[in-house]
Amino acid sequence: MSPWKPAAVLGGAALALAAAVAPVRAAPQAAADRTETPVASTSPVTSVAETAVRLRVPLPASAGAHPAACDYLSYLRFRSKDGPAASADADRILVAQPGILEGAGAFDSVARNTVAKAAAAGSHIEFWALDRRSNCLEDNSGVLAGLAAKDTHVAVDYYYRQREVDGHRFAGFQSNDQVKWLQNVGLEQTVRDQYDLLAAELPNQPLRKRKVRCGGHSLGGIITGYFADWDFDGNPATTADAGYNQCGGYFALDTRVQTDPFGQVPTDLVPAIKFGADAVRTGLDTGIVPRTLSAPALINTETMTLLSIAGLAARLSPGGLSDLASYVPSSFNTDTTYRFLFSKDLATFAKGSPRVQDFKFTNAAALGGLMDDDSEPLAFIQASVGFFDGGRIVDKDFPVPNDLAQAGLGVFRNLLGTEQKAIPDEPNGPLYGWRNYDDVAGLPYVSKSGKPFTTPAKEVTDIGELARSLSEHPLDFTEDYFPTRIVTDIALASAPGVADGAVHTGGVAANPTLNLEAGDGVSLTSGTRPGDVVAAGYQHLDVLTASAVQNDGKPEPISAALAAWAAR
Structure with missing residues (x-):
């Protein structure tokens, strides 16, 4: 396993002890190795400021050769514009681990809504949305350039036609051989990165314990569970460095903070897991096991980038005619993805006709088709953003x-999720538009079961805000290069040498937890308990993306509960 550096902040005697019992890594970054850049936003929640923070925390030499950019950790910092400028002076700091294939930008709406609600009640809290180490491989230049130019084609040309943006060209989607170092970025590195970031940003450990609350969405809840149990100085007898002493509570967004993965780990995508940890290590080292979680279509670096471009188009011109499927150059990956997502039945999929290019969609309808719970077939990508029209x-x-x-x-x-799936059925016909989450009352569309495909009670996320979250941030919504090693480590955590640092087995129980669940989300939790917050009609992503005001006229319940809990 990788050698770890001592904790970033320890007193003299403790530091000497840690050095004696643990392998040494490089010291944390100097002040000059930290940047914080304002992020311009058109969010309707105008009382919240957003910055992108980047700090140098080098990987250990055992990680292998890697880009220099990957010696940095990043997060999006959301805070009240009227609150203190220094994080240490905030009343509370919420630190969130993303779910699988998910980046910091996915927390945009829940972060803003939570910070704003807390401020309205007189409490100044911050929300830190973490980007994992592998996000350093992403190049968001094309999407951000398209946003600045107000032209989606600028983004497509950058990624697919080698056209320059700010004097540089896209280096291409990284192959399995190019990301070999990710085979060494697993559970241990991920929890260590969170610890090092917290220790660097908030050097005072008692302050961290008092003010920080740790949590995550989906797989981020499991990572938080391991973080709570982890020993970071190599000496279990000292506990100031233990994960549970870096925060005073946990929050779970459609997940549980625990080390039992309860189905959150997609082991079927990595068959080598059933042969054990040694087989996985060999497979990753030889490249037989892909080093990033991906598939030939639907889930890979290219389709994740296409999702951001679709969000960009829907943000710039929601009612404009979508040409994404025709303007992006054809490939096996894109063609198979479109065919899978926009086939109404097996016969259509088999013959490949009609194609998505045979339909007219607005940009908003194209994005809705990719992510709405009445269209997108994969539950973990679904949000409730309205319906076709x-x-x-x-x-x-x-x-x-x-x-x-x-x-x-x-x-x-x-x-597949809980909702009936629907699809337009007039190729070479009318322009299909999109009715937003708050405009679906009275829609005439009924399934063959005789039930409406959707109702206002089932729609909770503004598609315009989802489009903005997908295309606005320097740290984007998706995690294009999710390390397979994280999945295999969690699945094989009991094997020697995999999660040996998780020695404080009472870490999760050491602090209170707030469970925030999607009523129609991915049902992987172990049942609701007293004090849990369940948001009716929400899908798995809705706990992150839901609008500040719901169709019943009430405030969004997830962020309201999280703000109240954080302020206590």
Whole structure:
């Protein structure tokens, strides 16, 4: 395993002890190795300031050759404009680990809404949305250049036609051979990165314990559980460095803070797991096991970038005619992804006709088709952002027929979500638009079951805000190069040499936890408990993206509960 440096902040005697019992890493960054840059935003929550923070925390030599940019950690810092400038002076700091394939930008709405609600109640809190180490490989220049130019084609040309942005060209989507160092970035490195970041930004450990609350979304809850149990100085007898003493409470966004993965780890994508830790290590080292979690279509670096571009188009011109599917150069990856996502049944998928290019969509409708819970087939990508409008809509019976999916809800829920799927059915016909989450009342579209495809109670996220979150941040919504090693480490945590640092097994129970659940989300929790907050109608992403005001006229419940809990 990788050698770890001593804790960033320890007293003289403790530092000497740590040096004696633990391998030494380089010291934390100097002040000159930290930058904080304002992020311009068009969010309607105008009382919240956002900055992108980047600080140098070098990887150990054992990680192998890697880009210099990957010796930095980054996070998005959200705070009240009327609050203190220094984080240490805030009343509370919420630090969030993203879920699988998820970046810091995904926390945009919940962070802003939580900070604003706390400020309205007289408490100044901060929300830190973490980017994991692997996000250093992403190049968001094209999306941000397209935003500045108000032209989606600028982004597409950068990523697909080698056209320059600010004097440089896109280096290409990184191959498995180019990211070999990620085989050494697993659970241990991930929790260590969070510890080093906290210790560097808030050097006073008692202050961290008093003011910081740690949590995450989806897989981020499991990572937080391991963080709580981890020993960071190599000496279990000293506990000031223990993860549970870096924060005074935990919050779980449609997850649980615990070390039992309860299905959060997609082990089916890594068959080598069933052969044990040694087989996985060999597979990663040889490249037989992909070093990033990906598939030939749907889930890979290119499709994640396309999602950001779709968000950019919907932000710049929501009612404009989408040309994303035709303007992006054809490839096996893009063609297969479109075919999978926009086929109404197995026969359509098999023959490849009609194609998505045969339909007219607005940019908002194209984004809704990619991410709405009534269209997107994968539950962990779904949000409740409204519904199609403008032409005939029918049941989407692919990849699973609606009636079968609904009849076997317990089997399919975690894969497909809870909602009936719908799809436009007039190729070469009308322009299909999008009705936002707060404008679906009275829609005439009914499934073959006789039920409306959606109702206002099932829609909670503003598609315009989702588009903004996908395209606005220097640290984006997705994690394009998610290290397979994190998944395999969690699945094989009991094997020697995998999670040996998780020795404080009472760490999770040492602090109070607030559980915030999506009522229709990925059902991987172990049942609700007294004090849990359950948001009715929410999908897995909605706990992060939901609008500040809901269709019932009430404040968004997840951020309201989180703000109140943080202020206590």
